[in-house]
Amino acid sequence: MKKIILALDIYDSQKAEKLVKDTNPYIDIYKVGPILFLQAGKEIIKMIKDNKKEVFLDLKFHDIPATVKRSVESARDLGVFSLTVHFIGGEEMLRSAASVENRPKIWAVTVLTSQIATPEEVIRRAILSKICEIDGVVSSPLEAALIKKECGKDFDVVTPGIRPVKVNDDQKRVTTPEIAVENGADFIVVGRPILEAENPAEAAKNIYERIAIK
Numbered sequence: 001m002k003k004i005i006l007a008l009d010i011y012d013s014q015k016a017e018k019l020v021k022d023t024n025p026y027i028d029i030y031k032v033g034p035i036l037f038l039q040a041g042k043e044i045i046k047m048i049k050d051n052k053k054e055v056f057l058d059l060k061f062h063d064i065p066a067t068v069k070r071s072v073e074s075a076r077d078l079g080v081f082s083l084t085v086h087f088i089g090g091e092e093m094l095r096s097a098a099s100v101e102n103r104p105k106i107w108a109v110t111v112l113t114s115q116i117a118t119p120e121e122v123i124r125r126a127i128l129s130k131i132c133e134i135d136g137v138v139s140s141p142l143e144a145a146l147i148k149k150e151c152g153k154d155f156d157v158v159t160p161g162i163r164p165v166k167v168n169d170d171q172k173r174v175t176t177p178e179i180a181v182e183n184g185a186d187f188i189v190v191g192r193p194i195l196e197a198e199n200p201a202e203a204a205k206n207i208y209e210r211i212a213i214k
């Protein structure tokens with residue numbers, strides 16, 4: 001599977017469909033978060049799947065264990081490839097999410113990449129997530145290598161905070177696509193560097209080529 005996940009952080013489902021078609025050669029998984037899901041719900045999932053692509057449903061569940069379990073069941077019924085839960089929901093919530101049968105991959109958000117955190121804390125959360133039978137974590141590209149070392153190569157590391165060129169925005173713990181992949185990221189989540197590019201398809205191609213030679 002290709003490593004770039006495009007975060008469809010936009011309101012407009014027609015624009016989302018154009019992005020999926022235009023970036024098709026470079027991307028296999030599209031991330032749908034609350035911005036687009038609250039606008040277009042099930043329809044957007046169907047559109048992505050009709051285009052023969054996978055959905056990463058990034059709603060970052062954080063609730064009591066029973067509610068999260070049912071949320072994972074509903075996401076499974078939508079046919080998504082992966083989804084997120086917040087690590088800080090606690091061990092019981094993580095185990096409850098992981099207990100759903102035939103479920104999508106579950107990735108735990110360790111610490112938001114817009115927040116400062118020590119590597120030790122991120123690693124501790126990754127190890128605990130693995131113990132709770134979670135499939136991987138979403139974390140900063142700066143901690144990817146350490147997580148892989150501690151949790152093993154089959155534990156997914158998904159990294160947002162990717163900046164092909166330096167910019168000043170809300171993301172605090174960032175790096176380039178090349179370094180994220182070198183550090184062991186299985187998937188890199190890219191939003192604004194593609195969405196806000198003059199030519200999103202070109203921007204996706206550029207990142208794709210930069211990491212293809214790694």
Ligand code: C5P
Pocket residue numbers: 007009033109110111112113114138139160161162171189190191192193
């Ligand atoms: O636009 P940008 O490339 O910063 O988009 C990053 C995406 O990754 C956003 O959709 C954001 O919600 C998501 N994300 C993140 N940090 C996390 C988990 C998810 O930035 N820890």
